[in-house]
Amino acid sequence: MYAVLDIETTGGKYNEEGITEVAIYRFDGHEVTDQFISLVNPEKPIQEFVVKLTGISNKMLKNAPKFYEVAKRIVEITDNCTIVAHNAGFDFRVLNTEFKRLGFEYQKNTLCTVDLSRRLIPDEDSYSLGKLCKSLGIPMSNRHRASGDALATVQLFKLLLDKDKDKEIIQESIKYFDNRDVKDRLNSILESIPEKMGVFYVHNTNGKVIYIGRGKNLKSEVNKLFLKQSRRAQKIQERVHNVTYEFTGNELFTRLRYNIELDTLQPKFNFSKKRKKITEDFAHSDFILQHKGRELEENAIILVENNEVTGYGFTNLSFQESHLDILRSVLTPTENKELAKNIVKNYLKSNSVSKIIRF
Numbered sequence: 001m002y003a004v005l006d007i008e009t010t011g012g013k014y015n016e017e018g019i020t021e022v023a024i025y026r027f028d029g030h031e032v033t034d035q036f037i038s039l040v041n042p043e044k045p046i047q048e049f050v051v052k053l054t055g056i057s058n059k060m061l062k063n064a065p066k067f068y069e070v071a072k073r074i075v076e077i078t079d080n081c082t083i084v085a086h087n088a089g090f091d092f093r094v095l096n097t098e099f100k101r102l103g104f105e106y107q108k109n110t111l112c113t114v115d116l117s118r119r120l121i122p123d124e125d126s127y128s129l130g131k132l133c134k135s136l137g138i139p140m141s142n143r144h145r146a147s148g149d150a151l152a153t154v155q156l157f158k159l160l161l162d163k164d165k166d167k168e169i170i171q172e173s174i175k176y177f178d179n180r181d182v183k184d185r186l187n188s189i190l191e192s193i194p195e196k197m198g199v200f201y202v203h204n205t206n207g208k209v210i211y212i213g214r215g216k217n218l219k220s221e222v223n224k225l226f227l228k229q230s231r232r233a234q235k236i237q238e239r240v241h242n243v244t245y246e247f248t249g250n251e252l253f254t255r256l257r258y259n260i261e262l263d264t265l266q267p268k269f270n271f272s273k274k275r276k277k278i279t280e281d282f283a284h285s286d287f288i289l290q291h292k293g294r295e296l297e298e299n300a301i302i303l304v305e306n307n308e309v310t311g312y313g314f315t316n317l318s319f320q321e322s323h324l325d326i327l328r329s330v331l332t333p334t335e336n337k338e339l340a341k342n343i344v345k346n347y348l349k350s351n352s353v354s355k356i357i358r359f
Contacts, residue, residue, distance in 0.1 A: 002027045002111070003081035004157060006150035007091045008054050011047035015097055018042025019067060020056050022095075023146035024077050025154050027084070029161060032154060036077045037147045039064040054144045067098045078108065082174060086129045086153050088112035107177040113156055116173055120163040129153065182237055186226045189243050193219040196294075199257045200245040202236060202267075211236050211269040214258040218245050236269050249294035249314075252347045256302075256312060259343055263336050281307040282345070288327070289344070290355040299354070302344060303331055309340035324359070 004025045009017040019040045026034035039056070041064040051057050074095070085091040088110045099106035114127050124135060129149060133140050138155045142148025164170045175181065193200070195217050202211040202225075215221035222243055225233060248254040262270055282304060289302040293314050303311045311331030334340045 001081045002029065002084045002157070003078040003108075004084045004150055004154045005078075005088075005091055005095070006085060006146045006153060007094055008056060008144070008146050009050070009094055010042050010044055011050040012044075015093075017094055017097075018044045019094060019098055020046060020050075020054070020061060021146040022070065022074070023150040024074065025150055026077050026081065027154055027157070034077055036070075036073055038070050038073075040070060041066045056145075068102055071099065071102060071104070075106070082109045082111055084111045084113060084153065084157055086113045086149070086156070088114075088175075109177055110175045111170070111173055112175075113153055113160065116160045116164075116170065117156070119169055119173070120160050129156075132156065186237060186240070189240065190219065190223055190226065193222050193243060193245065195219045196247050197249065197251075197254060198245050198247040199254060199261065200243055201261075202240050202269075203242050203244065204239045205241045207241075209265050209267050210239055211267050212258060212261055212265065214248075214254050216251075216254075232269055247294045249298070249300055250292045252291055252302075252344070252351070252353065253300050253312070255347060256340060256343050259339060260334070260336060263339055280345075282341075284356075284358050286359055288357040288359070289353055290357065291353045301327070301331060303327060304344075307341075308337045309334045309344055310337070312340070 004027050006023050007019055008021040009019055011017060020042055021037075021039050023037045024035065025032045039061055041061045043066060046056065046058055046061075083092055083095075089112065092108065092110050096106050117124070117127050117132060121132075121136070124132060126132065126135075129152060130140065130143060132138075133152050133156060136156070136159065138152055138159070140148060140152045161170065197216045198218050199212060199214045200218050200222055201209045202213070204210050211225075213221050213225060226237060228234075246257060248257055262272075266272075285304075285307045287304050289304065291300040291302075293300045293316070298314055298316045301313055301315055302309060311328060311333050313331040315327070315330055
């Protein structure tokens with residue numbers, strides 16, 4: 001069962017809007033079985049541009065019921081329903097905010113006909129309700145009024161249900177109030193992460209890296225990120241499409257790779273840190289730093305020339321390490337040499353490495 005919803009508001013700051021009109025059509029997938037339409041007194045003025053858009057004025061709402069007076073009817077008509085709306089994120093957020101002000105926990109799964117239309121009716125010029133309905137031949141009346149927009153959304157949703165022949169896309173697109181869909185996706189991602197030391201990269205649906213993490217146990221670190229409840233962590237959890245990773249084999253390479261990638265990629269959800277610059281040089285100006293690799297018989301190598309970190313990487317042949325020209329071609333060149341020097345110097349202050357080869 002579905003409850004197709006449209007809400008008109010006063011406009012204003014995020015989460016400070018008030019509801020001016022609500023229309024809900026209870027829909028069983030074939031026909032409307034119940035409806036509720038009402039103006040609502042928001043107990044705050046409507047912004048002028050909204051008055052011009054909707055035609056709803058402050059005077060019209062003077063004697064309209066306040067939200068607490070219609071709340072029970074809204075709960076009744078949406079009972080055991082998935083909320084459907086065009087831009088459901090907005091309508092449900094505003095409705096849920098009003099219930100929270102009453103101290104009521106209003107939990108509903110939601111479906112957005114904008115998202116569904118993009119998947120089931122691709123290549124439209126616009127996915128605004130008015131232009132989409134015009135393109136599809138869906139009649140509209142009372143545009144920008146709750147009843148007119150909600151009825152048009154009912155007709156659009158009917159069409160989308162018909163287009164989803166296997167009934168998979170509708171089901172996949174439901175956003176569960178308990179984040180069940182997000183949890184399933186996160187668990188699926190977590191299963192593929194190994195329990196090894198390294199750096200991991202969180203990608204969004206476009207493949208862009210939005211967060212970088214690191215740790216001795218990648219699976220454990222990704223799991224911690226997926227369990228966090230901070231606003232930043234929740235945003236990452238909502239946006240993650242997949243997680244890739246690189247093994248590092250030792251703490252020095254973990255720090256080096258992590259910080260260089262942060263500097264290069266500048267992911268949206270990582271905090272930027274100001275580092276204290278190290279001005280002193282290494283004890284020797286030219287050397288190869290050799291440390292534990294990712295597997296047996298592999299070495300992690302850092303090349304320092306003229307007191308600069310010029311490259312880093314992994315080798316498993318002593319021949320490569322004893323011929324500088326070959327070694328330079330094998331290693332990854334260091335772009336931010338100052339940052340790399342900072343990391344290596346800080347590490348060497350309190351940690352040892354397998355071997356330092358001067359030349």
